Amino acid sequence: MNPSEADLAIDARMLARRFGARWVLRGVSLALRSGEAAGLVGDNGSGKSTLLRLLCTLIRPNAGSATIFGADVVKSADRVRELVGFLSPVPGVYDDLTARENVRFAATMLGRPAAQADAALERVGLVHVASERVRGFSSGMLRRLSLARLLVQAPRLILLDEPYNNFDAQGIELVNAVIRETVARGGSALVVVHDVGLAAPVVARWFGLRDGKIEPLAGAPTRGVAPAGAFASSGAVH
Amino acid sequence: MAFRDEWARARAVAWKDLTTERRSKAGFNSVAALAVTILVLFGFALGPDTEAARAAAPGALWLSALFAGVLAFNRSYQVELDGGALEPLLLYPGARRSLFAGKLMANFVFVALLMAIVIVVSLVLFHVAVPAAWPMLLLVVLFGTIGLVTLGTFYAAMASRSRAREVLLPLLLFPMLVPVLLAAMQATKAILDGDIMHEAGAWISLLVAFDLIFLIATFFTFDYVIEA
Secondary structure, eight states: OOOOGGGGGEEEEEEEETTTTTTEEEEEEEEEEOEEEEHHHHHHHHHHHHHHHTTSSSOOOOOEEEEETTTEETTHHHHHHHHHHEESSSOHHHHHOOOHHHHHHHHHHHHHOOHHHHHHHTTTTTTGGTSSSSOOOOHHHHHHHHHHHHHHOSSSSSEEESSTTTTTHHHHHHHHHHHHHHTTTTTTEEEEEEEEHHTTTOOOOOEEETTTTEEEEOOOOOSSBBOOOOSSSSSOOO | HHHHHHHHHHHHHHHHHHHHHHHHHHHHHHHHHHHHHHHHHHHHHHHHHHHHHHHHHHHHHHHHHHHHHHHHHHHHHHHHHHOOOOHHHSSSSSSHHHHHHHHHHHHHHHHHHHHHHHHHHHHHHHTTTOOOOOOHHHHHHHHHHHHHHHHHHHHHHHHSSSTTTHHHHHHHHHHHHHHHHHHHHHHHHHHTTTTTOOHHHHHHHHHHHHHHHHHHHHHHHHHHHOOO
């Protein structure tokens, strides 16, 4: 059965993007259905983060097209931003604001009530430092704060770029719980990881990016870091 | 998105910028120190001739505000770039003009406070008496600051995506600010001289016209300059 366009959380066709003279993505096609979580692996510089940044409208493709639940990432970028939540490896918080102020600022920008921000802080385990300025936070706490921002948004599609970095075991389980909950309510998740074992409990399908092109993984990885060359030699991903 | 939502977002951005600045204080202190230093240097350059100092006061006032303002405008986006916060800011749904409006409001408060210091120092340093038409002078400062901040905030956003932003901003901004600065300086000079020729009103009208043009143009084009 072919899912309709709006049922596809991600429908990317021949996406290409270059920085200067270097083509980072060279025709990426990817389909991700509603209620599905997928993992994306690849060597450093293979274009994983670039693909996520294209899908969340931070950058525009040089060629190809992509839709998020039917909304075009270029023509309907504002609609896409309502549907997508992006967890970047960089926390993107304000050092001179407190944890609560940071998440409440995000809530205001997202049009959500302040109570939702407080609930998110509790969920990520930062209530005890909610009134403290972020400047002294550890890397793991900053990641939790970024995750709180994502929880406030509760988007239909979450794009997670190395979401397990700097997290302890509890934090890793928290990330996986967020993925599970998003999928359970009919949303989708695309997770970029190096250590496939961490996301394996929640990810159903795996893709690999190499030389700017996407390939399905030869088999579902079980543990450990995705080995170089572990991709199938060909095949579309639909 | 409804106007009420956009207004709430703009206020949130302004509050965030001003709170960050109030707590760190690094930006305002250095910018104010630069503005005062420029005025003192003008004072040294003009020497002990009080008439020459009085005549140069309007130019010195607005130029020191301009040079110090450039630092402030650069800094308002540097705060976003330092912590990687610009990306989340751009990913919030809704019109980007609310981000611009928020930055504009915060920069206006910042530069208005700066102007208060610059005016007081200028009056003392250049032997200028408070004019009888001081409310009119306040109007000039208000509209001049709006013009300066509007273009400064806009071009700082444009330059923020460049690695050479510190150099790029003055190069982009200074030529565009010529009409605002010219009108503000001439109006200030007329008021300080007692407005014998009744020309201050015309310069203020010109200033308001430029403000309106720049406000409308920047609000409608901000989405394009902030895009990657």
